[in-house]
Structure formats: structure tokens, C-alpha cells
Amino acid sequence: MVSIKGSRNGVLIALEGAPDQPFSASLRELEAKLKVNPAFFHGSEVVVDVKGAALDEEDLNRIAATLAHYGIRLESLAAQHEDTMRAARALGIPLYDPTANKLSPTRRRARSTALDAVDLVSALAEIESAAISEQEGLSEGILINRRVRSGQVIKHPGHIVVIGDVNPGASLVAGGDIVVWGRLQGNVHAGALGDDQAVVCALEFVPAVVRIAELTLWEPQRFTPTGRETRLKWLGALLGSFEAAAGKPNIPAMARIVDQEIVVSPWVVGR
Amino acid sequence: MSATVITITSGKGGVGKTTTTANLGIALAMQGKRVVVFDGDVGLRNLDIVMGLENRIVYDVIDYVEGRCRLRQALVRDKRVTAGELYLLPTAQTRDKSAINPRQMVMVCDELRKDFDYILIDSPAGIEQGFQNALAPADRVLVVLNPEVSSVRDADRVIGLIEARGKGPAQLIVNRLAPQRVRKQEMLSVQDIVSVLSTEVIGIVPEDEAILSASNRGIPVVLNGKTPAAQAFHDIALRLLGHQVPLVEPQSVSWWQRLLGLS
Numbered sequence A: 001m002v003s004i005k006g007s008r009n010g011v012l013i014a015l016e017g018a019p020d021q022p023f024s025a026s027l028r029e030l031e032a033k034l035k036v037n038p039a040f041f042h043g044s045e046v047v048v049d050v051k052g053a054a055l056d057e058e059d060l061n062r063i064a065a066t067l068a069h070y071g072i073r074l075e076s077l078a079a080q081h082e083d084t085m086r087a088a089r090a091l092g093i094p095l096y097d098p099t100a101n102k103l104s105p106t107r108r109r110a111r112s113t114a115l116d117a118v119d120l121v122s123a124l125a126e127i128e129s130a131a132i133s134e135q136e137g138l139s140e141g142i143l144i145n146r147r148v149r150s151g152q153v154i155k156h157p158g159h160i161v162v163i164g165d166v167n168p169g170a171s172l173v174a175g176g177d178i179v180v181w182g183r184l185q186g187n188v189h190a191g192a193l194g195d196d197q198a199v200v201c202a203l204e205f206v207p208a209v210v211r212i213a214e215l216t217l218w219e220p221q222r223f224t225p226t227g228r229e230t231r232l233k234w235l236g237a238l239l240g241s242f243e244a245a246a247g248k249p250n251i252p253a254m255a256r257i258v259d260q261e262i263v264v265s266p267w268v269v270g271r
Numbered sequence B: 001m002s003a004t005v006i007t008i009t010s011g012k013g014g015v016g017k018t019t020t021t022a023n024l025g026i027a028l029a030m031q032g033k034r035v036v037v038f039d040g041d042v043g044l045r046n047l048d049i050v051m052g053l054e055n056r057i058v059y060d061v062i063d064y065v066e067g068r069c070r071l072r073q074a075l076v077r078d079k080r081v082t083a084g085e086l087y088l089l090p091t092a093q094t095r096d097k098s099a100i101n102p103r104q105m106v107m108v109c110d111e112l113r114k115d116f117d118y119i120l121i122d123s124p125a126g127i128e129q130g131f132q133n134a135l136a137p138a139d140r141v142l143v144v145l146n147p148e149v150s151s152v153r154d155a156d157r158v159i160g161l162i163e164a165r166g167k168g169p170a171q172l173i174v175n176r177l178a179p180q181r182v183r184k185q186e187m188l189s190v191q192d193i194v195s196v197l198s199t200e201v202i203g204i205v206p207e208d209e210a211i212l213s214a215s216n217r218g219i220p221v222v223l224n225g226k227t228p229a230a231q232a233f234h235d236i237a238l239r240l241l242g243h244q245v246p247l248v249e250p251q252s253v254s255w256w257q258r259l260l261g262l263s
Helices: A023-036 A057-069 A082-091 A105-113 A115-131 A134-138 A228-239 A242-246 B017-030 B047-051 B061-065 B102-113 B129-135 B149-164 B179-183 B190-197 B210-217 B228-240 B255-260
Strands: A002-007 A010-015 A045-049 A073-078 A141-144 A153-156 A159-163 A171-174 A178-184 A187-190 A200-205 A209-212 A215-218 A253-257 A262-266 B004-009 B034-039 B085-089 B118-122 B140-145 B171-177 B201-206
Touching: A002 A023, A010 A023, A023 A057, A045 A057, A057 A073, A057 A082, A141 A153, A153 A159, A159 A171, A171 A178, A178 A187, A209 A253, A209 A262, A215 A262, B004 B017, B004 B129, B017 B034, B017 B047, B017 B085, B017 B118, B017 B140, B017 B171, B017 B228, B034 B047, B034 B102, B047 B085, B061 B102, B102 B118, B102 B129, B129 B149, B140 B149, B149 B190, B171 B190, B190 B201, B201 B228, B210 B228
Parallel strands: A010 A045, A045 A073, A141 A159, A153 A171, A159 A178, A171 A187, A178 A200, A187 A209, B004 B118, B004 B140, B034 B085, B034 B118, B140 B171, B171 B201
Antiparallel strands: A002 A010, A200 A253, A209 A215, A253 A262
16 A cells, blocks of 8 residues: 655655555556656655565666656665565665654654653543544645745645635645645645545635546636625615625535535534 | 835736836835835846836846846846835846856845935846745835735636745735626635635725826826726835825725625
């Protein structure tokens, strides 16, 4: 099984071959995953975790070549088997050191002060873990706490959560789900690595183009409040006030794939 | 004494950067300040034309950077303003944006800082080298835009780049607003613009026919006349100086609103 995860430290690709699965099968699976959206990883650096597999230099070269074909650089290798580690050293591939991280000094400081709380957190985690499914525990995301402006692209192999508006001309590309706590007007692509269960949610759902996995929806349906709001809109038009007349949609909505089609439906609290 | 460097930019072309730079420079000088307006558009200069100083250029900033003259020799004095001091620092018409780099822009501005209160840089359109040059020495950035979707989109892009360079927060000048057309929903309102850009508006300049002829004659509107645009530029200059001048969006009223006494 091949899994691709994103974290603050970068992208991690885990090649977990079953004991009886040959290495070439894992490699084919990796290639199949990368093929889903070749542009997604182009230019990135990844850590590959081969777990306990015993691989020789030729195997490692094949991994690097497969990644290079998609414009990905093998930054380091996580391995447990002695032979694999020896082969990596011979090829000059750095071995992944989980204790070293790419966090900025400020963030590292924040983490160390948080250490005291770890005991409490892990105790709580044990209690809470029953409520979290294995699938949920696997995915990671990134939180963007600002307005995403035109021309800006946020790309992440996990989920993307934006607290703020996503302006026209901005793009969000996520391997997982996309949640916008604000007005979504830009372009979004959820499940960009092929996950057709991915969803896109926004408080105000007015994107230009929505893509989920391999499907695309242009000009999604807008959910404009009806009844009183509509009457206000007409009144607004009569009074010549642009703001009231614009009838801005303000109902939260979610897009997901239903029967090979992207469907947008209003989000109703408490359903 | 050290000058404040204000870069005037927009992303999109033709929204009124050069007109704004010329008028704000003059308006600040009329408040008794010592001001340089600096043309950042190498190869496509026209701040000199709008200011009516085209025929008085001897040297330009590229001559200075390449060692052919002293900086003082490149400055063109505008004698029409008597309250303060106003100079134009022209650029070369025969070269392109690669003739100067961001480091040299900072150097030129640092040289000017000691002798002046304000340096206004007229940025070229676009987000390439010329924009990067104009942004490098900036202490404050004003983004000029028109109330139309493409201009707002480009302003959004530019504001993002300004923030990324740590030059923010930028301030907006909404130029060429026509209240009649806003009311008919043919044009975006200031509120619409702010809802997308969430950036402070420092001035609203109404559409004004006097601007075109003023630019062609080389006599910016703030120099003489009390047109609506001239008043708006004077207000922006006062706000730059830290005065509290209330910002009002020009309104238009329809015949039946007048009839009902709603305004």
C-alpha cells in the first residue's frame, strides 16, 4: 500500500509492501498515484518511508527515477532494514531523521514550551481516540489564517482550511478536503490526488470553478436566500442601492461527488 | 530630516497612476513640503509630459546611476509651486527596465531622503522588474484602481505581492468613480471594492473631464481650479500628512429619490 501524507515538515510517501508483495508492485502503485495529478508534486521534495523493506541500490535508484520522472526530488529516505540503510548511504541518499525538522525557530520554541502539556494531551488523546476513526487519524491539513488573494496558490497534499475569504483569481489545490470559513470566489480542486470522496465547503459558496478528483464543475449553482431576502433585493433595486440589490448569496454550501457528478447542496445546520 | 518614500502602483495599466503621482506631488508641495516625483517607468516615461516639464529635462536618473551626472543635475524644478519645493526626477526614454535595479533605486532614494520630505515614485504597470524596482525603496504604497472588476483583480494581486515583500499594508485610491454609473450598477461601489480587497481607502477621486485636458496640456488639475478631482487629490495629500479629512463616497440621487425626499 502506498500512502501520501502532507505535514508541516513536507510530503511523506510511505511504501508499505505486504510481506509477500514484490517491491516492483509497490513501485507501480506509487507511479499510479503520481499519475493521477502529475502537476501536483512537480518541483517538490519528498521523504520516502520504505518501512522494514530490504532494498538494494538498484531498488532505491528506481524509486528516485520514478520520482524524478514527475519532477520530484527524493530529499531523504526513512528505512528500518540494515541493508536498505547501507544502500542509501552508498548512493548518498540522506537518511530521514525524524528528530530533525524544518520548523522555523519560533515554531520550534512554541513546540518546546508545549512539551509540558504533552502528557496531558496524550492522556486526553487516549480517551478521545475512540471517537476518531483510523481514516480520520491518517489525514493532516494546513490552516491558512488570512485572505487568499488573486494569483496566490495554496497547494497541500492533505486538507486545506482557510479562515478568511478566497478571492477571485486565487487557487486552492488539496489532496484532501477544502474548507473555507469565508467567501469562496477563487478556483478550488479537492481530492487532487484522486480522492473522489473529497468535499469542498464554504460559508459563502461562489467559486469560479470547482474540481473534485477528476471531475470539473464550472459556474456552480448559487444558493441565494429566498422569500424575505428576495423582496429586500427588489426593494434595494428600487432604492438604487447596489449593496442590497446585489443579493449576495450567504448560505453555506458543500460540493461533493454523487453518481459521477459534482453536486452542490446548501449546508443546513443540525441536519 | 528624512523623507517618506511613497510608491504609487496598480498592477493594471491606464488606471491613473501617473496622473495621481503628479497631482499628489503638487498638492503636497502646495502644503509647503519639499517633494520629488520620481518616474519609475524606464523606457515609457510620461510623468514629465503630465507635469508639463518635458522640455526641461537635461539628465535623468539613469544618467546618474551610470555616473554621467550628479543627482542634483537630474532634478527638474517645477517653479509653478511656490509654497514648498517640487522637483521631477525623470527617467530615460531610450532604455528599458533593466537599466536600473532595486538596489540602485534604494540608493537613489536614500540620497534624496536627506533633502526632502516626500518622494513619490510612479510605478510602471505590471508586476515585473519595473514594479519590483519601484517597490524596493517604498515606505508606504498606494494602489490606484478603477471601479471595475479587472482593475480590482489586478489590485488584489499587487496587494498580495506588497504584503509578501513586507511593504504593507497598502492603501487604496479609487480613481474615476462615477456615482451615476454606480447607482445604475454599471460600476462597482467603494464598498464592493473594499469587500474584496479589505484594504484601507485613502482617497476616492471622481470621474472628472478636466483631467484629460489637464494631462494633455501638462497642467495637473490641482494647480488651478476647484474641480471635484482636484479637491479629492488635495484631500488625499492632507490625509498623507496625517490630517483627519472625512472620506465620503460621491453619491448620486435619482429623480424619484429627490421626489420622495429620500436624500
